[in-house]
Amino acid sequence: MGRVSTPHGEFPTPAFMPVGTKAAVKGLTTIQLLELKTSVVLANTYHLYLRPGSDLIRRLGGLHRFMNWNGPILTDSGGYQVFSLSDLRKVTPEGVRFKSHLDGSEHQFTPELSMAVQRDLGADLVMVLDDCPHYPIAEEDVKRSLEITHQWAERCRRSELSPGQALLGIVQGSTYPQLREASAKTLAEIGFDGYAIGGLSLGESRELKTEMVDAAIQNLPEEKIHYLMGVGTPQEILSAVSQGIDLFDCVLPTRNARNGYLFTSLGPIVIKQSKYRDDANPVDPNCDCDVCKNYSRAYLRHLFISGEMNSAILNTYHNVHFYLRWMEKIRESIANNTFEELRNAVSSC
Amino acid sequence: MGRVSTPHGEFPTPAFMPVGTKAAVKGLTTIQLLELKTSVVLANTYHLYLRPGSDLIRRLGGLHRFMNWNGPILTDSGGYQVFSLSDLRKVTPEGVRFKSHLDGSEHQFTPELSMAVQRDLGADLVMVLDDCPHYPIAEEDVKRSLEITHQWAERCRRSELSPGQALLGIVQGSTYPQLREASAKTLAEIGFDGYAIGGLSLGESRELKTEMVDAAIQNLPEEKIHYLMGVGTPQEILSAVSQGIDLFDCVLPTRNARNGYLFTSLGPIVIKQSKYRDDANPVDPNCDCDVCKNYSRAYLRHLFISGEMNSAILNTYHNVHFYLRWMEKIRESIANNTFEELRNAVSSC
Numbered sequence: 237m238g239r240v241s242t243p244h245g246e247f248p249t250p251a252f253m254p255v256g257t258k259a260a261v262k263g264l265t266t267i268q269l270l271e272l273k274t275s276v277v278l279a280n281t282y283h284l285y286l287r288p289g290s291d292l293i294r295r296l297g298g299l300h301r302f303m304n305w306n307g308p309i310l311t312d313s314g315g316y317q318v319f320s321l322s323d324l325r326k327v328t329p330e331g332v333r334f335k336s337h338l339d340g341s342e343h344q345f346t347p348e349l350s351m352a353v354q355r356d357l358g359a360d361l362v363m364v365l366d367d368c369p370h371y372p373i374a375e376e377d378v379k380r381s382l383e384i385t386h387q388w389a390e391r392c393r394r395s396e397l398s399p400g401q402a403l404l405g406i407v408q409g410s411t412y413p414q415l416r417e418a419s420a421k422t423l424a425e426i427g428f429d430g431y432a433i434g435g436l437s438l439g440e441s442r443e444l445k446t447e448m449v450d451a452a453i454q455n456l457p458e459e460k461i462h463y464l465m466g467v468g469t470p471q472e473i474l475s476a477v478s479q480g481i482d483l484f485d486c487v488l489p490t491r492n493a494r495n496g497y498l499f500t501s502l503g504p505i506v507i508k509q510s511k512y513r514d515d516a517n518p519v520d521p522n523c524d525c526d527v528c529k530n531y532s533r534a535y536l537r538h539l540f541i542s543g544e545m546n547s548a549i550l551n552t553y554h555n556v557h558f559y560l561r562w563m564e565k566i567r568e569s570i571a572n573n574t575f576e577e578l579r580n581a582v583s584s585c
Numbered sequence: 586m587g588r589v590s591t592p593h594g595e596f597p598t599p600a601f602m603p604v605g606t607k608a609a610v611k612g613l614t615t616i617q618l619l620e621l622k623t624s625v626v627l628a629n630t631y632h633l634y635l636r637p638g639s640d641l642i643r644r645l646g647g648l649h650r651f652m653n654w655n656g657p658i659l660t661d662s663g664g665y666q667v668f669s670l671s672d673l674r675k676v677t678p679e680g681v682r683f684k685s686h687l688d689g690s691e692h693q694f695t696p697e698l699s700m701a702v703q704r705d706l707g708a709d710l711v712m713v714l715d716d717c718p719h720y721p722i723a724e725e726d727v728k729r730s731l732e733i734t735h736q737w738a739e740r741c742r743r744s745e746l747s748p749g750q751a752l753l754g755i756v757q758g759s760t761y762p763q764l765r766e767a768s769a770k771t772l773a774e775i776g777f778d779g780y781a782i783g784g785l786s787l788g789e790s791r792e793l794k795t796e797m798v799d800a801a802i803q804n805l806p807e808e809k810i811h812y813l814m815g816v817g818t819p820q821e822i823l824s825a826v827s828q829g830i831d832l833f834d835c836v837l838p839t840r841n842a843r844n845g846y847l848f849t850s851l852g853p854i855v856i857k858q859s860k861y862r863d864d865a866n867p868v869d870p871n872c873d874c875d876v877c878k879n880y881s882r883a884y885l886r887h888l889f890i891s892g893e894m895n896s897a898i899l900n901t902y903h904n905v906h907f908y909l910r911w912m913e914k915i916r917e918s919i920a921n922n923t924f925e926e927l928r929n930a931v932s933s934c
Contacts, residue, residue, distance in 0.1 A: 260888060260895040265902075267875060288887045292863050296883055304879040514641050526616060530653040534645055538637045539609060545894060546609040553614075 238482060240276075240461055242308040242360035243400035244300060247275035249461065249482035250570075252473070252563045253310060254556050255490055258283045259293075259303040262490055263552035266304045271526075272557050273564075276308040276361075278485045281353050282317030286336050286343075290356035298358035310361035310485070313350045313392075315406075316434065316465070319368040327367050329384060347388040351395035359401070363432060364392040366406040371438035378410045386422045393426050402429035404463060410435060411444045413451040420455035430461035430483075437466050446475065453480045470499065470562050474582055477566055478575070489559045493551035496540045499558040505533070507551070512537045525557035587831060589625075589810055591657040591709035592749035593649060596624035598810065598831035599919075601822070601912045602659060603905050604839055607632045608642075608652040611839055612901035615653045620875075621906050622913075625657040625710075627834045630702050631666030635685050635692075639705035647707035659710035659834070662699045662741075664755075665783065665814070668717035676716050678733060696737040700744035708750070712781060713741040715755040720787035727759045735771045742775050751778035753812060759784060760793045762800040769804035779810035782830075786815050795824065802829045819848065819911050823931055826915055827924070838908045842900035845889045848907040854882070856900070861886045874906035 238249045254261045254269065257280045261269060269277065279299060284290055293302050300306055315332070318325055322334035324342075331346035350365040365388050369381045385408050397403060405423035409415035416433075423431060433452045436445050453462055463483035464476050473484050489499065496507040500520035505512070507519075518528035519536065527536075527550045539547035569578040587598045603610045603618065606629045610618060618626065628648060633639055642651050649655055664681070667674055671683035673691075680695030699714040714737050718730045734757045746752060754772035758764035772780060782801045785794050802811055812832035813825050822833050838848065845856040849869035854861070856868075867877035868885065876885075876899045888896035918927040 258887070258891045258893055259884070260893050262894055263898070265875075265895070265898065266879070283891075287891060288862070288883070292883065295863060296865050296881060302881070302884050302887075304884075513637070514644060516645050526614075530615070532645060532651070534637070534641065535608070535651050535653075538607070538651075542607045542632075542636060544607055544609050545611055545897060546614070548894060549612070549614060549898065 238461070240308070240361075240482075242276075242402070244306055244308045244360050247308060248567055250473070250477045250563055250566055251275055251483055252559050253278040253483065253485040254559075255485055255487050256303065256305075258287075259299060261552075261556070263493065263549045264556065268553060269305065269556075270307075272553070272560055274307065274556070274560060276310060277305060278310050278312065279303070279357070279359065280314070280317060281311045281350060281357065281363075282314035282321070284311075284357060285314060285353050286338055290353040294356035294358070298356075300358065308361065309357075309359040310483075311354050311357050311359035311363065312465075313354070313363040313365040313406075314345050315350075315363075315366045316368050318345060319370075327381075327384060329387060331365075332367070347391035348395050351392050351397065355396065355398050355401070358398060361402050361404060361430070362397065363404050364389045364406055364428075366408055366434055368435055369408065369410055371410060371435075371440060373410050375410075375412050375415070378408075378412055378415055382408055382415060382419055386419070386426075389423055389428075390426055393428065404428055404430040404432050404461070406432045406434040406465070407452040407456070408435045409448070409452070411440050411448060413447055416448050416451035417455050420452045424456055428460070430463060431456045432463040432465050432483075433481075434465045436464070437468060442472075446479070449476060449479050449481065470559070471582060473562070474566060474579060477570075478579060484563075489555035490552050493555040494548045496547070496551065498536075498551055499555050507533065507537050507540050507547075509537075519554055520558070523554070523558065523561075525554055527551075527554040527557075587810070589657070589710075589831075591625075591751065593655055593657045593709050596657060597916055599822070599826045599912055599915055600624055600832055601908050602627040602832065602834040603908075604834055604836050605652065605654075607636075608648060610901075610905070612842065612898045613905065617902060618654065618905075619656075621902070621909055623656065623905070623909060625659060625832075626654060627659050627661065628652070628706070628708065629663070629666060630660045630699060630706065630712075631663035631670070633660075633706060634663060634702050635687055639702040643705035643707070647705075649707065657710065658706075658708040659832075660703050660706050660708035660712065661814075662703070662712040662714040662755075663694050664699075664712075664715045665717050667694060668719075676730075676733060678736060680714075681716070696740035697744050700741050700746065704745065704747050704750070707747060710751050710753060710779070711746065712753050713738045713755055713777075715757055715783055717784055718757065718759055720759060720784075720789060722759050724759075724761050724764070727757075727761055727764055731757055731764060731768055735768070735775075738772055738777075739775055742777065753777055753779040753781050753810070755781045755783040755814070756801040756805070757784045758797070758801070760789050760797060762796055765797050765800035766804050769801045773805055777809070779812060779832075780805045781812040781814050783814045785813070786817060791821075795828070798825060798828050798830065819908070820931060822911070823915060823928060826919075827928060833912075838904035839901050842904040843897045845896070845900065847885075847900055848904050856882065856886050856889050858886075868903055869907070872903065872907065872910075874903050876900075876903040876906075
């Protein structure tokens with residue numbers, strides 16, 4: 237267990253970042269995020285660059301003031317969203333050209349622009365621009381992509397940041413362990429304040445993912461923060477922590493909440509199922525969140541079936557609570573030397 | 586200024602009820618309703634009868650427990666929703682047949698069924714079933730409709746309620762002052778715990794509405810609560826209070842919030858307008874709600890333009906705060922004998 241210090245406070249790791257793509261965690265006010273003891277949130281450079289624009293956010297005092305979140309924020313570089321959302325993506329050594337998913341307008345992200353945008357946003361933890369290859373992909377293509385990713389990482393490292401902003405490199409390499417190793421070594425040589433592992437959870441097997449995390453992490457400085465991007469289920473997080481990962485983000489607790497999928501200590505609940513129609517029990521009998529203290533499964537089912545927005549609000553509150561308490565449990569088990577017991581208990585479920 | 590006592594606490598009047606149609610005020614948790622000092626909420630018999638069913642809510646401990654709201658609740662009778670939402674509405678002396686707007690299934694509300702449903706829901710204030718004529722309508726047709734409304738009112742009065750439930754009659758009569766008078770007198774003779782004025786805000790002029798409220802209220806017992814259904818703007822509420830109205834409900838603060846229309850002390854704001862793009866000011870400089878304390882117009886515009894659900898959440902919070910503080914201001918002016926000054930100040934705006 238460690239701690240990460242930022243200009244907006246420090247937080248203990250392993251930590252989970254609720255996703256606030258467009259400067260808002262969908263369904264939760266920042267007051268509720270504080271109630272839930274959220275320690276750090278993630279926002280998306282790609283989205284905020286396109287709308288409302290990072291210059292506007294800078295003029296309004298930066299992202300923290302804009303979204304009224306005074307705790308730590310991490311912004312990604314936009315590389316992954318260009319890869320997953322935009323049309324006409326064209327990668328050159330200079331940067332990546334793409335069309336906005338909003339209006340089709342053409343843009344180019346260069347490493348320097350991504351840094352400038354993230355400097356404007358003013359997040360505490362910022363990410364290098366990387367090239368995210370699709371999956372599956374031939375080894376030769378990954379090598380070419382990695383060259384660009386590493387050049388961009390260097391250019392990001394040389395770019396100016398705001399005082400206190402920490403820059404994280406991103407290990408790529410698809411599912412080729414030797415490329416993951418090489419990528420980690422190259423980034424470690426450049427030297428970052430932390431290291432992320434990207435380009436996973438794209439459809440590869442769990443075994444391959446585990447192997448790639450190992451290949452990367454064994455070649456990264458141990459004392460720096462390790463961030464596994466876009467992962468994952470509570471079990472995947474636990475497993476990744478055992479490999480040395482400190483930081484996570486994932487849309488699962490928030491997106492699934494909106495789809496009526498609730499995480500509980502007894503396994504997931506799909507709240508629309510008719511068996512919950514007159515179920516007076518809380519979502520999770522072992523949960524002490526305000527939703528579980530105050531509402532029945534029957535009520536939450538009613539809200540979902542009726543299309544009430546309060547369904548998404550209450551479900552999100554519960555799921556984010558579940559994830560944050562899960563991280564707390566993991567941290568406690570590390571502090572108490574009972575982490576292996578926790579892993580065994582979960583894997584035997 | 587008066588007070589209304591209910592089994593779930595008392596509240597001062599004039600009061601405004603946020604609308605919680607389907608057992609939820611869209612966008613606000615009950616914790617937030619308490620923060621906003623909401624004193625009483627409204628829920629809809631028609632909607633809850635169809636889904637999830639009032640029997641289910643009764644088995645789960647009643648509406649208060651179901652929606653986790655331990656303050657006073659008023660339920661309407663379903664008459665207005667049958668009129669406004671359902672197909673194939675057929676009124677007979679027995680009751681009103683209609684097709685559900687959800688699945689087309691056929692149902693009949695009788696006065697006795699409406700009372701039974703509201704008994705199951707367990708609201709503190711319940712409404713008689715009434716026939717809501719459309720507007721405009723010939724006087725002869727209103728007379729026929731009123732006969733039914735008055736018969737139904739008697740049958741509701743004879744129906745059994747739960748201990749502590751207060752029953753309100755509903756004055757109808759369209760825009761015919763002599764029919765409004767007659768309706769008020771008939772209902773007063775039957776004797777209710779309070780009296781509502783229904784069938785207004787259907788397109789008639791403001792002058793006609795004012796005249797109808799006067800015609801009704803002058804023939805209702807003064808010491809009982811007077812409720813003007815579905816009204817209205819802050820100005821309309823102020824005007825109706827001057828006529829003797831104590832209780833209001835309206836979807837304006839909540840529905841308009843979802844459409845980006847915000848009430849402020851300086852007049853309404855349509856938050857999507859480009860002039861708010863980089864406006865660092867709060868929605869209302871004279872408002873001390875959590876939204877105005879913490880967020881800029883630029884941020885709220887960004888959320889609205891981006892289609893983020895937090896737009897509806899924060900806008901609703903502000904608008905409901907505005908309405909409830911407006912009622913507070915009216916009550917204070919009555920207590921301080923400055924009500925006429927308040928009216929003059931507003932009408933000169």
